[in-house]
Amino acid sequence: MNLVLLGINHRTAPLEIREKLAGGLQDLYAGYQELRHLPGLQEVVLYSTCNRVEVLFTTADPPETVPRVQAFLFNLADLPPEERERIMYIHQEGEAIQHLFRVASGLDSMVIGEPQILGQVKEAYRLATQQHATGAILNRLLHKTFSVAKRIRSETGIGCQAVSVSYAAVELARKIFGTLTNKTALLVGAGEMAELAVEHLKHYGVSQIIVANRTLERALKLARRFGGDAISLAELECQLLTIDIMISSTGATEQILTRDQLKRAMRLRKQQPLFLIDIAVPRDLDPEINTLDNVYLYNIDDLQGIIEVNRRYRQQEAVKAERIIAAEVLKFLQWRESLAVYPTIIALQEKADHICQNELKKTLSQLGPLSPEQIKSLQVLTQSITHKLLHDPILYMKRNHHPKDTSREINYIRRLFNLDQE
């Protein structure tokens, strides 16, 4: 039996094709129904995210089954065969296991170590088990995958340290304030990055959001979105007394707050810490503000710098993760090989029984009429001879004397007894 993984991802295929393939798999129930009727396919899990579509399956006959699965996958995308070959990858056995481990731990993602993919694979596996599409091998493989991903997350640093501006802002805020609950954030201006940062802060506990904008209409709109209050830019300085975090992203050409204004505000707010994030270009806030006690000012370059350092750190940690994966792949392959012992034992016993039956039939036809007791004792005789003869080889296989090289040993035994009928 072979383990095969077949798919496309963000590195091999452009977005249009990924969209088409993923679109075709919207109804996973129907997908599994169709896969189950493919001849030669035994166990299967399929998952699609915005960056990848992959099918993992076991089959006894890969050369026959792979084209069928491929046809199923490209059902909806009308592509010439050579184009399909170009964008698709096929991994077998060790490579397939390694690929799955890498995907689940985020090593194969666009942003190394991103955590969502593990949840997506888990969800895909849950669906597959609901459809009874998995069996002994894939159940064990997927469970192993989850534990490997968890181990990598806890033993390496690929998942920690922010690699996006908005998350870097949240991390800094947490190093300043500890917890973000009951904190108030002020968004000045608008912009995708600033809004995302507010979104993140809210997710991590910031309880009140205030929005200031040049036009009150826009402020009101954003405030509604975040469930907060809207103010006008003129109120900015007095708002400094009530907020803890400020994200500034206006299109203004001059500075909207000076060091003196902040110094005054800090005295009035009894030195409660203030975290200012200035992601506007040109800058909204006077860089000298950072020299004040208990005020922490970060501009877009500071944040980008942090992200760059973190990204490099994650890449270093990924090397450790690859090492863990390589070791775990070997372990899984060993388990697979140990499984192969039992089919060999059964084949051996079946062959012996088969010989007994044949020889007995021949002998009985030559001996002429015998009483049922005599026939019975002949049967017992042949069976006990073969059982005793096979006892030691079977015991030898079960004891597994060379666990590192089980497959070679089994191969040897199969050839010795000619179990594969060459």
Added chain:
Amino acid sequence: METLILSVVLVGYFGATAIWLAYLLIQQERLYRYGVWVMGGGWMLHTLDLILAVMEQGYFPGASLGQALRLFSWTLVGAFLFLTWRHPIRVLGTLVAPLAALTLTGSLILPQPGPVAPLLQSLWLSFHIATALLGNATFTLAFMGGILYLVQEHQLKSKKFGFFYRRLPSLEALDALNYYCLTIGFPLLTAGIITGSIYAQYTLGSFWRWDPKETLTLIAWLIYAVLLHERLAVGWRGRRAALMAIIGFLVLVVTFVGANLWLQGYHSFESFVRQP
């Protein structure tokens, strides 16, 4: 027997130091917990040793620098364990454990005193020693928190994040530690001064003698009083509070060790012990 118990305590404190250093390096949660157990176990034995000493002599053993150091390491670990329970700042253990271990080592190396002067064989004086040393221990924690605050604040201000950035808690937590220690340590230090001067009036006939130790303690007390007042009144916090805690602690160190070694006065340890 006593040396045996103290040796085990010492092994415990050094063990906790090693465990917490490892925790600082590899940040494994369970290492931190092991450290608390080892430290807690050592402290229990240390307490037992202290009870035995009090039972034997009838008063707190604090008349020589060695004995005072032994008592100080006990109060420091006790204060830290209490803090860990109420207001956990994990990385602090990495500083507390070696300091406790070293002060205890010092107390074992220093010569054992002869019999204590009869003037000092009193339980009332034990209150003076206990409150003053507990106050010192609490301010030691505030000092350590202050150092950590300055390190973390420097990283956030300069935007250069090094080894400690991830390992140190948030500024808010460190500042809260400063306030917490101040509100506990200040009343203790005040009580230490009051009990001491009442005892001095009772035995020596005057409340206050402007002895070097007394003067320096008063300076430290004033520093902490200013910090407490400014914290409450105008919201001094963060960097300034951390610096004040560090300065106050340095004055206390001079009071505790320096006044005995360099400055002579009736409060120095030599004068406590009858010369053989």
